[in-house]
Amino acid sequence: MSEIRHRRGDGDGNEKVETAGESDHVDSEEEKVLEEKYVDELAKSLPQGTDKTPEILDSALSGLSSRWRNWVIRGIFTWLMIGGFCLLIYGGPLALMITVLCVQVKCFEEIINIGYAVYRVHGLPWFRSLSWYFLLTSNYFFYGENLIDYFGVVINRTDYLHFLVTYHRFISFSLYCVGFVWFVLSLVKRYYMRQFSLFAWTHVALLIVVTQSYLIIQNIFEGLIWFIVPVSMIICNDVMAYVFGFFFGKTPLIKLSPKKTWEGFIGGGFSTVLFGLVLSYMMSQYPYLVCPIEYSESLGRMTMDCEPSSLFRLQDYTPPQFLQPVMKVLGREKFNMYPFMIHSLALSIFSSVIGPFGGFFASGFKRAFKIKDFGDVIPGHGGIMDRFDCQFLMATFVNVYITSFIRTATPQKLLQQVYNLKPEQQLQLFYALKESLENRNILNMIP
Amino acid sequence: MSEIRHRRGDGDGNEKVETAGESDHVDSEEEKVLEEKYVDELAKSLPQGTDKTPEILDSALSGLSSRWRNWVIRGIFTWLMIGGFCLLIYGGPLALMITVLCVQVKCFEEIINIGYAVYRVHGLPWFRSLSWYFLLTSNYFFYGENLIDYFGVVINRTDYLHFLVTYHRFISFSLYCVGFVWFVLSLVKRYYMRQFSLFAWTHVALLIVVTQSYLIIQNIFEGLIWFIVPVSMIICNDVMAYVFGFFFGKTPLIKLSPKKTWEGFIGGGFSTVLFGLVLSYMMSQYPYLVCPIEYSESLGRMTMDCEPSSLFRLQDYTPPQFLQPVMKVLGREKFNMYPFMIHSLALSIFSSVIGPFGGFFASGFKRAFKIKDFGDVIPGHGGIMDRFDCQFLMATFVNVYITSFIRTATPQKLLQQVYNLKPEQQLQLFYALKESLENRNILNMIP
Numbered sequence: 001m002s003e004i005r006h007r008r009g010d011g012d013g014n015e016k017v018e019t020a021g022e023s024d025h026v027d028s029e030e031e032k033v034l035e036e037k038y039v040d041e042l043a044k045s046l047p048q049g050t051d052k053t054p055e056i057l058d059s060a061l062s063g064l065s066s067r068w069r070n071w072v073i074r075g076i077f078t079w080l081m082i083g084g085f086c087l088l089i090y091g092g093p094l095a096l097m098i099t100v101l102c103v104q105v106k107c108f109e110e111i112i113n114i115g116y117a118v119y120r121v122h123g124l125p126w127f128r129s130l131s132w133y134f135l136l137t138s139n140y141f142f143y144g145e146n147l148i149d150y151f152g153v154v155i156n157r158t159d160y161l162h163f164l165v166t167y168h169r170f171i172s173f174s175l176y177c178v179g180f181v182w183f184v185l186s187l188v189k190r191y192y193m194r195q196f197s198l199f200a201w202t203h204v205a206l207l208i209v210v211t212q213s214y215l216i217i218q219n220i221f222e223g224l225i226w227f228i229v230p231v232s233m234i235i236c237n238d239v240m241a242y243v244f245g246f247f248f249g250k251t252p253l254i255k256l257s258p259k260k261t262w263e264g265f266i267g268g269g270f271s272t273v274l275f276g277l278v279l280s281y282m283m284s285q286y287p288y289l290v291c292p293i294e295y296s297e298s299l300g301r302m303t304m305d306c307e308p309s310s311l312f313r314l315q316d317y318t319p320p321q322f323l324q325p326v327m328k329v330l331g332r333e334k335f336n337m338y339p340f341m342i343h344s345l346a347l348s349i350f351s352s353v354i355g356p357f358g359g360f361f362a363s364g365f366k367r368a369f370k371i372k373d374f375g376d377v378i379p380g381h382g383g384i385m386d387r388f389d390c391q392f393l394m395a396t397f398v399n400v401y402i403t404s405f406i407r408t409a410t411p412q413k414l415l416q417q418v419y420n421l422k423p424e425q426q427l428q429l430f431y432a433l434k435e436s437l438e439n440r441n442i443l444n445m446i447p
Numbered sequence: 448m449s450e451i452r453h454r455r456g457d458g459d460g461n462e463k464v465e466t467a468g469e470s471d472h473v474d475s476e477e478e479k480v481l482e483e484k485y486v487d488e489l490a491k492s493l494p495q496g497t498d499k500t501p502e503i504l505d506s507a508l509s510g511l512s513s514r515w516r517n518w519v520i521r522g523i524f525t526w527l528m529i530g531g532f533c534l535l536i537y538g539g540p541l542a543l544m545i546t547v548l549c550v551q552v553k554c555f556e557e558i559i560n561i562g563y564a565v566y567r568v569h570g571l572p573w574f575r576s577l578s579w580y581f582l583l584t585s586n587y588f589f590y591g592e593n594l595i596d597y598f599g600v601v602i603n604r605t606d607y608l609h610f611l612v613t614y615h616r617f618i619s620f621s622l623y624c625v626g627f628v629w630f631v632l633s634l635v636k637r638y639y640m641r642q643f644s645l646f647a648w649t650h651v652a653l654l655i656v657v658t659q660s661y662l663i664i665q666n667i668f669e670g671l672i673w674f675i676v677p678v679s680m681i682i683c684n685d686v687m688a689y690v691f692g693f694f695f696g697k698t699p700l701i702k703l704s705p706k707k708t709w710e711g712f713i714g715g716g717f718s719t720v721l722f723g724l725v726l727s728y729m730m731s732q733y734p735y736l737v738c739p740i741e742y743s744e745s746l747g748r749m750t751m752d753c754e755p756s757s758l759f760r761l762q763d764y765t766p767p768q769f770l771q772p773v774m775k776v777l778g779r780e781k782f783n784m785y786p787f788m789i790h791s792l793a794l795s796i797f798s799s800v801i802g803p804f805g806g807f808f809a810s811g812f813k814r815a816f817k818i819k820d821f822g823d824v825i826p827g828h829g830g831i832m833d834r835f836d837c838q839f840l841m842a843t844f845v846n847v848y849i850t851s852f853i854r855t856a857t858p859q860k861l862l863q864q865v866y867n868l869k870p871e872q873q874l875q876l877f878y879a880l881k882e883s884l885e886n887r888n889i890l891n892m893i894p
Contacts (some may be wrong), residue, residue: 170851173843177801180840184807187703192815198645203654204647242567256634300673354624360631393627404617411868411876417861418880423889430884431857431879433865442870443877 071246078239081387085235090226093220093293093304098380100220101139104213106384108135108205110374115201119194124185127195131202133179138206141172142214150221151295179191212392215399222402224304225289229280229344230398233351234390236275237396241268241356255408257363269352276348278340284312284338294412311340343405350397355390362389482889519694528834532682536675540667540751543674547667548586551660555582555832557821562648565816566641573633574642578649580626585653588619589661595733597668598742599722625779659839662846669849671751672736674789676726677845678800681837683722688715688803707803708830716799723795731785758787758853773886790852797844802837809836 061069088095112131148165164171187195219226241260244267251262281288291306316334319327327333362385366372374385418426437443508516535542559578595612611618634642666673688707691714698709730736738753763781767772774780809832813819821832866872884890 059800060631168853169847171849177824177840177844181801181804184703184804184811185701187811193809196812196815200647200651203651207650207654254632255636256631291505354628357628357631361627364631364634364639365643368643393624397624400616400620405612411872414861414864414868415876415879415883417864421858421861423887425858426880426884427889429862430877430880430890432858432862433873433880436862436866437873437877440870442874 073240084396096220097217100216103384104154104209105284105387107388108209110385113203114369114371115198119198124191127198130183134202134206137172137179138210140175142210144168146214146217173335207391212395219395219398221293223290223292224401225283226398230347230394231391232279232392233272233276233348234355237268237272237352237355240271252359256360272352273348276344280341280344282339312338351394355394358390358393376430517608518812533880543667547663550831550835551656552837555656557832561816561818564643571638574645575629577626581649581653584619584622584626585657587622588659593661593664609881655839659842663842664721666842666845668740670739671726672739673732673845673849677727677794678838680795681721681802681841683797684715684802685718687718688712691715701807703807721797723791727788727791728785731787732741759785762786769875798841802841805837805840
């Protein structure tokens with residue numbers, strides 16, 4: 001009993017019972033004292049990002065003031081991460097996808113751990129297992145959908161896998177139902193409210209983490225450039241906002257994050273746009289980066305060779321009127337660029353205007369639950385989730401952008417679906433299409 | 448200040464601050480007293496389902512004991528609802544879809560109102576608007592997806608709507624981003640935790656209410672029978688479990704809902720299976736109920752006329768070995784039935800085994816937040832949400848069931864997508880298909 005009372009007592013609000021009638025009498029001075037006590041206590045139990053630094057670094061930097069030391073440590077680990085990122089790109093799409101999966105699991109863990117700490121359900125049976133079970137089933141569902149989308153033809157050829165494709169949604173839903181029933185059966189009277197809160201918490205975490213990483217993987221399949229450029233933009237925006245803020249920051253931007261300044265926001269924004277244009281120009285030249293990842297019937301394996309689409313072929317642009325003086329100085333009338341660079345402009349504007357709100361959201365969340373960082377995996381940066389807060393919003397944007405402006409239903413994709421039909425249905429479709437094309441006088445055009 | 452103190456004081460747990468240090472000293476007797484006080488107080492503020500009864504009924508039933516009166520009132524309104532349901536079916540798919548939309552909005556309102564009461568954010572700026580804004584955008588997204596799926600060809604013909612189709616996801620996402628930024632900007636220091644909790648609450652409500660009603664509407668498009676049969680099954684299971692429980696109920700089924708009994712569960716289950724078979728047999732005969740709702744090119748409007756698919760044509764079945772004695776008594780070797788009845792078996796088993804867990808979940812939720820009903824719209828039943836708790840889970844099941852077992856990609860659907868391509872792409876697809884069919888020696892088959 002003392003265990004339970006302790007748990008109910010030390011700051012947990014969701015049973016809300018013990019103190020309901022009393023707090024009206026507490027005056028505001030007392031309140032403040034209690035608030036401080038409470039924050040201290042919560043801080044002990046919630047996973048705090050400690051500013052743990054490798055010892056070697058610590059002694060090497062002992063001469064610097066704390067502000068500069070933080071700067072250097074953060075800088076070193078920023079470059080380490082960027083280096084790791086480049087290595088991953090070199091490693092190819094499979095390495096990237098595995099990394100996305102690992103990052104996803106780690107982010108989920110960080111969010112869920114905060115939930116556990118906030119609702120103090122460490123003692124409840126099944127809760128940890130349930131969250132991970134839901135992570136598993138939702139990954140099974142989403143990764144399955146991706147695999148079927150991109151490897152459908154191959155998978156269908158294997159009899160035993162064919163079953164998994166055809167009934168994919170049914171299997172996923174059944175798995176989910178098991179979790180749902182399991183949750184209902186695990187309900188314990190005294191903890192109803194906390195259990196439901198944590199159930200909701202788990203689902204919101206899944207919504208953020210799993211669906212977004214599903215979208216990221218779709219982006220990778222569209223061509224590595226659709227992954228690398230947006231991710232780099234967010235990194236660039238983060239870093240440059242920090243740099244501009246560090247050197248020129250004066251005007252606070254938003255109450256939520258007192259460290260963010262207008263100078264950083266604007267400086268970071270302009271840097272990102274420029275950086276995005278340069279990066280896109282450089283990357284558009286490599287088929288390895290611009291080709292979608294597709295299964296090749298003839299090669300019998302995945303391939304990233306292709307005739308680059310028109311987005312990635314240099315074109316002449318006549319600049320708009322107001323830029324004419326600039327062009328005269330340069331002594332040219334037109335300029336050469338990749339159409340992709342125009343899209344990169346849209347991406348960089350999003351990543352520097354809306355992107356930071358992902359960060360503000362995460363800051364607010366951390367403040368709400370009185371934690372400093374989501375974790376302490378990366379020295380100077382905090383948890384994985386602290387670095388990826390803006391990436392999630394960006395990934396969704398890129399995915400939506402691609403579906404709306406870039407990827408129109410291609411004949412290839414549709415053909416794949418046609419080949420999934422039974423032979424007689426394929427024939428039926430063929431004749432119907434033939435008739436329709438003849439009626440519309442299209443078949444008489446030169447192919 | 449007193450306003451805020453009141454709000455923080457009377458049972459709100461999410462600021463958790465005032466009382467953190469104190470409650471360790473409260474002993475368990477005091478706790479109980481406080482708990483009762485608290486429940487009373489919460490009960491005042493949360494929307495409680497009052498057992499309000501129309502006055503005429505009340506006086507007419509004044510001679511009955513409360514148990515029987517409740518039974519009669521519940522019965523009357525059950526029949527009224529069933530009657531309304533039949534009227535709606537008679538009204539056709541459009542009436543049904545509008546009803547689904549209304550039910551969805553009402554359920555969302557009920558869930559959100561509980562959230563407001565639990566987190567006491569009545570005074571916070573924007574919160575009500577934000578929830579409704581998110582409801583609007585997610586409906587825009589989901590209903591749009593549905594409309595495009597089923598009316599794509601028609602919509603594409605109108606130039607101005609064509610724009611909405613092509614950029615549907617982009618527009619939806621932009622709308623969502625506006626809400627997201629709005630939320631971040633509306634954050635107010637003292638209320639962070641409650642605002643984030645309510646943000647999560649809103650999203651879980653959207654997940655439950657909007658996505659499911661999107662699935663329900665998809666089911667309707669597959670043919671009214673896919674909507675009517677499952678909905679009726681859940682109603683039947685509810686009613687029969689109540690009836691069996693009322694007359695024979697002895698063994699409690701689950702702690703969560705003390706009124707539910709094994710007798711009701713089992714009796715309801717068998718009734719549902721029988722009812723499902725009979726209902727499916729009756730309904731399979733009407734093209735109005737079994738035909739999918741499709742846009743007819745030739746008629747230029749939506750149509751529900753079709754040659755019923757093989758699911759809805761009587762077939763001879765030889766019963767399995769163990770049923771042979773029964774057949775001998777009946778003097779027949781085979782029996783005639785619609786293949787749909789086998790599917791109805793799967794549906795009724797789900798609705799009577801897993802379905803009730805939707806109800807248990809809702810009960811648990813109500814217990815967690817100490818409310819009696821979600822609302823008080825229907826006398827004797829509570830809120831809309833109280834009647835539809837199981838329907839949501841069922842709708843998802845039916846949708847998954849259809850996609851997995853019934854609807855395979857049809858040549859018609861694919862053809863529609865082909866017609867959305869540019870003419871030269873259609874030609875490209877045509878020749879590629881022709882070549883592939885020739886290579887596989889399919890084209891030489893007799894069409």
